[in-house]
Amino acid sequence: MTWLHRRLRRAVRDRESGASSVELVLYAPLLMLITFLLVQCALSWYGDSVAGAAAREAARIARVGGGTPAALASAENRGESYARAVGGQGLRDVTVTVVRIPGDQVRATVSGRSMELVVGFAPRVSATVEGPIEQFRPDL
Numbered sequence: 001m002t003w004l005h006r007r008l009r010r011a012v013r014d015r016e017s018g019a020s021s022v023e024l025v026l027y028a029p030l031l032m033l034i035t036f037l038l039v040q041c042a043l044s045w046y047g048d049s050v051a052g053a054a055a056r057e058a059a060r061i062a063r064v065g066g067g068t069p070a071a072l073a074s075a076e077n078r079g080e081s082y083a084r085a086v087g088g089q090g091l092r093d094v095t096v097t098v099v100r101i102p103g104d105q106v107r108a109t110v111s112g113r114s115m116e117l118v119v120g121f122a123p124r125v126s127a128t129v130e131g132p133i134e135q136f137r138p139d140l
Helices: 002-014 019-064 067-087
Strands: 091-103 104-112 124-132
Touching: 019 067, 019 091, 019 104, 019 124, 067 091, 067 104
Parallel strands: none
Antiparallel strands: 091 104, 104 124
């Protein structure tokens, strides 16, 4: 290895010293932002799953109860308690609406805010379930 070759290698090595620190400063915030967004998406997905489960439960209570006003009120109460029991803090500010729609059907809608890493950043999630009112029909 000649003297010139060694000197060139040393110059290149000296010019690149500290490059990894600069790269870390540039890429670390980007990596943190991507991680933050992935975690927030997962929390929103979980909140949506909790809303879907609570809507199914509320619709089940209303369907079995025959779609009466008392059954609809009971279904709304059950939907709210079910969201708290199943989701814990996964779904907050829960709103449950159960209505009877034409054609002997009920519709249960559950909405709320999923968990959030930064206050006000998580979107509202909601789920709607419709089903027929169950009726007893005796055998002929």
